[in-house]
Amino acid sequence: MDPDNGDLYNLLHNPPADLAVERRLVKLTENDEELIKKLYSEYNRQMVLLKRIYSSVAYEFNADQPINDLYHSVLAKVNQSRRSVALQTPKVVLLGYPGAGKHTQAHLLAKKYGLIPVDCGQLILREVANRSSVGNIMKTYVQKNIPDAIVSEVVRNRLNKIDCITYGWILVGYPRTRQQAELLSSHKVYPTRVILMDIHQSCASERLSGRRIDPITGICFHTAFESMEDVCISQRALQRLNDEEDAISPKLSRFTANRDDIIVYYDSCVVKVHADRDIHTVFEEIETAIVNPLPRFNFVK
Structure with a gap:
């Protein structure tokens, strides 16, 4: 320390420019070697605990370098966005x-993560049953395809409700074409993940043709994969009209015709999973795809 003005110097890293100043410097009493050892020991003891407490936000720098270099290293880290x-x-x-x-x-997914399942077909039926203004319009298309613009509006309105915004959503049955995907984008609806559940067409056909439903209880089961212990249910179970062989082939063909266009449109947020395995294995693969860091989106316009 300079006793004349109290300025502090370090003879190694920050020596005074004037030799006369250097000659009159005095050693600080708190720089006594025994005291320094004691302070250093206390510092190391406390730092063990502090490093644990701040482990998620702490950074270490090499302080054995010119002070200007150290300053810029710290400044660069502070300015770096986390x-x-x-x-x-x-x-x-x-x-x-x-x-x-x-x-x-x-x-x-809804059960484990609280996501809101949104079924496009159920949305349409609900609107018609509630006799809403859009439901009354859709009712006139019972035997025909409802215009994409109307369906897109219904889906958009549902996804913008507070539960979907808060907890997230899983959309099933829409979009089915690139045009429908473009309509969703025009409504500012952008999925963070598009999961392609990939199975062979013959496997899909087998699954559909074996589905049955009990008209009284509403219980659904598959003749090949689930044994129905209740004989009464097994005997009265019916096959849905859209699961009959004549209806299956057109449905599968429509998806095949539009699949690639939708995949290309959503590009980098598409993840393919093998859906021909057991339910829980498929779920784990979908779960991994959703939880992993999300990519930058590159929607094709």
Whole structure:
């Protein structure tokens, strides 16, 4: 220390420019070697605990370097934006052949993560049953395809409700064409994941043709995969009209015709999973795809 003005210097890293100043410097009493050892020991003891407490936000720098270099190293780290590790609210579209298991997986995701399952077909039926203004319009198309613009509006309105915004959503049954995907984008609806549940067309056909429903209880089962212990239910179970052989082939063909266009449109947020395995294995693969860091989106316009 300079006793004349109190300025502090370090003879190694920050020596005074004037030799006369250097000659009159005095050693500080707190720089006594024994005291320094004691302070250093206390510092090391406390730092063990502090490093644990601040482990998620702490950074270490090599202080054995010129002070200007150290300053710039610290400044660069302070100015660096931290990557968020928070999970973005999931907005998931499940794509796949009819019979791929989309509704089953949507139910499992909703149960584990609290996501809101949104079934396009059920939305339409609900609007018609509630006799809403858009429902009355859709009712006139019972035997025909409802215009994409109307369906897109109904889907958009549902996804913009507070539960979907808060908890995230899983959309099933829409979009089915690139045009429908473009309409969703025009409504500012962008999925964070598009899961393609990939199975062979013959596997999808087998799953659909074996589905049965009890008209009284509403219980659904598959003749090949589930044994119905209740004989009464087994005897009165019916096959849905849209699961009959004549109806299956056109449904599968429509998905095949539009699949590639939708995949190209959504590009980098598409993840393919093998849906021809057991339910829980498929779920784990979908779960991994949703939880992993999300990519930058590159929607094709």
